[in-house]
Amino acid sequence: MGKLERHATIADVAALAGVSVGTASKALNGRGSLREETRMRVREAARQLSFEANAGARSLHSGRTYTVGMITTDTIGRFSIPVLMGAEDALGAGEMSVFLCDGRDDPIREQYYVKTLLSRRVDGMIVTGRRTEARAPIGANLPVPVVYAFISSADPGDCSVVPDEAGGARKAVEHLLAVGRTRIAHVTGPEHHNSARVRAAAAAERLAEDGLSLVAPPLFGGWSEVWGRQAVGILLAGRSEFDAVFCGSDQIARGVCDALRAAGRRVPQDVALIGFDNWDVMTEACQPPLTSIDLDLEGLGRSAAEMLLAAINGSPSPGRHAHPCRLVVRESTTMPLP
Amino acid sequence: MGKLERHATIADVAALAGVSVGTASKALNGRGSLREETRMRVREAARQLSFEANAGARSLHSGRTYTVGMITTDTIGRFSIPVLMGAEDALGAGEMSVFLCDGRDDPIREQYYVKTLLSRRVDGMIVTGRRTEARAPIGANLPVPVVYAFISSADPGDCSVVPDEAGGARKAVEHLLAVGRTRIAHVTGPEHHNSARVRAAAAAERLAEDGLSLVAPPLFGGWSEVWGRQAVGILLAGRSEFDAVFCGSDQIARGVCDALRAAGRRVPQDVALIGFDNWDVMTEACQPPLTSIDLDLEGLGRSAAEMLLAAINGSPSPGRHAHPCRLVVRESTTMPLP
């Protein structure tokens, strides 16, 4: 199992095939005018030496590396993964590779990564993060295009692709209305999170369009199941009746669901329940399975990557682009057919 | 906001500083013998042009790229992330960057990535995956060192770093024995998963050392909460009493917990409960919080990366290395102090 085979160079290939380096290069890249027999001979030699052209040397000429950098603002997590996968997907199709850099919420670390990526001559960068908050641009006047995905840049001229959270919240409310609920409560994450505020506001707005309002002010807390359970206590102690709860996350929804059941309220008969994020772990384990809003992060990542590719090819798409959310209906808002 | 600044080359820097290219290079890298004033002048020019040396061109000389490739066998997921982060951590300290490639369980795709990484002249590769099963080596006689992390290579000569699942299972059983439980049931994942078999076998073995055995044969099923709930039905219908359940995953444990409570059994008073994976989402939301076995995936990733670095520097560590698991005690096995 000797791992010591040196990397073959095109000179090795040329020597084995009995041609000059230039000719070997042409043979392998389909350039120039060569006899088919020569081409084959070179290809065979390359195969035999398992030759792979040195991408670094190659990019010296083309000026392109077919590589993009991906920087996470905070840490690689549940939200960045799908974005990452979507991006990887779209870029892979364009034969590009991805450099992954985990910023860990440390600006020094982040700047270090930006420099590293630039020195590696990436063709572009994608910046992502765990929260949808706007953030300071990663650099000014960078020599390569940058796209912000999920998170957005504070500079409105930068290209950002963000989930349409307001639209998602509206869809949630519309769905509850469609299944006949009108007395809706809202339990969500901390008020200092942009996501919590935006979703709450959009929900209220959508209700207002039908002349309705939330049965109580939104309950801001954490994103956890524990908070969901606590919130039910608050709701039940309050004086307003409710027939649906729109939750800011699936974890909250699950907590709400468990607590409602413990309190003797049936889901969905007595209270319809809808979450946010469409996280399979929660939606499937919930009893009953949870209706939720899917951010389509993979699609978002793909879309961001496509915009980056376009920008690399000279057609940037500056500005903020909202990526639509999808409603996924399960039994927490509708009874299964018998 | 012009993004059009070309990348400065060292020739630009040299011209601006009024020296030759070679001298500029020496100035920036602290080589040769130059007047301090000259050095400063060059550095200033470089700063002014925000010059970053082209890593590709540079590696042409050094033969090293300070880059490693990371390939996931299946998909990037809950298990690969911490491994990835740990690796990124250890490599970042060595000033190396990580190329991420998502294999998606497709051998073609995987081989394509191996070729890409080789052409990019990575200094080494890390292979990881979602399951601990052994897999076919990613290639034979590769010109760079490879380390398998979490997943292991079927070739015993390859370097693999895997969690010590058997050790973890033993720790779980030991803990249950330590808190006075002797009638232990085991609910775990599908029997065709290596992890499920290994953990079950190790648990039985550890019990046997104390002259005990599981109250019933291990219940193999899925890794989900739903299965955990179903399994409780089976256990309660069976004729053997039990005072503890060791679960193959935290999700199973949570399902078991919910179902036990619904059946009127108290955790931990009547039944102590321990999970596996120490997944915060589950352990924290569980009522009561769940004792679990932590695979220390981040440590494992770090360790794998360190072995890779060592191998790159000429000191490989062939063979299979077991990374220890940790017991994390919470209230599902011990009452809180009053």
Place this chain on the structure above:
DNA sequence: ACCGTGACGGCAATCGTTTTCCTAGTTTCC
């Protein structure tokens, strides 16, 4: 006045590929 010796920097080779230009042959056509 001459030589030796550092100090300072320039020159050019080198890394692996691509690409442009050019030179031999071979056809083809009148």
Place this chain on the structure above:
DNA sequence: GGAAACTAGGAAAACGATTGCCGTCACGGT
């Protein structure tokens, strides 16, 4: 039979950075 028109493939100049080798000063000692 000779010139034009191709064809196949070689030679060499890029690309950007590093580095060993050398030339050129200035200075000090004899």
